[in-house]
Amino acid sequence: MMGKKLDFYVLKIGGIVALTILIAIGTGLYLYLYPKEFIEVGYAPQQPIAYSHKLHAGDLQISCFYCHGNAEKLPSATIPPTQVCMNCHSIVKRGSPEVQKIVESYEKNKPIKWVRVHKLPDFVHFKHNVHVKAGISCFDCHGKIYEMEVVRQEKPLSMGWCLDCHRKETPLTQSPRVEDFFEKATKDELFYQKFKDNTKKYKGIHWVEEQERIGCSLNCSACHY
Secondary structure, three states, X not given: OHHHHHHHHHHHHHHHHHHHHHHHHHHHHHHHHOOHHHOOOOOOOOOOOOOOHHHHHHHOOOOHHHHOHHHHOOOOOOOOOHHHHHHHHOOOOOOOHHHHHHXXXXXXXXXXXXXXXXXXXXXXXXXXXXXXXXXXXXXXXXXXXXXXXXXXXXXOOOHHHHHHHHOOOOOOOOOOOHXXXXXXXXXXXXXXXXXXXXXXXXXXXOHHHHOOOOOOOOOHHHOOO
């Protein structure tokens, strides 16, 4: 009887040890094989076309939603098709080598293979339209895109980082809608210069006041479903 109990405990301990080793190996393989570019702040891949957000969103004051209009309407912001680029570049800078790549993509009806910078795991469901409607700025998650020659991952996009925002007592009223100021800046050069030199001044001007108020959820099913 004692021998059977001893064998049982040996098997139980052996099973626990084996399971621990398997978990450790699995975790190690995951950390080794998982694409680091999706979890590292500062990741800035080379794109097939040298597109400057600093030039387009910053200097030329083009709204984020001109290219990423679906961010206001759909869960996914989406990358703009070549046709959107051609709205301007059918005329503007046609002789530029980089623009020629856009023209070639358009004429051959072959999509540009942009390299994705920001990516969440498949088990996380982030809805751009919900956050935009709540008054969250693109720059709260993506950083100051309008200052970037090459787009990089500015924030960790981790669960803890998301929860830090969701735990705020008044998360919606503290976040500015910087894009709306850019929209105004396209019509008012003097305003743009003031805004460009001191973006912090506009903290507390709330686009969300005229929109539906949506509270931040801490329920697991809000993001994992």
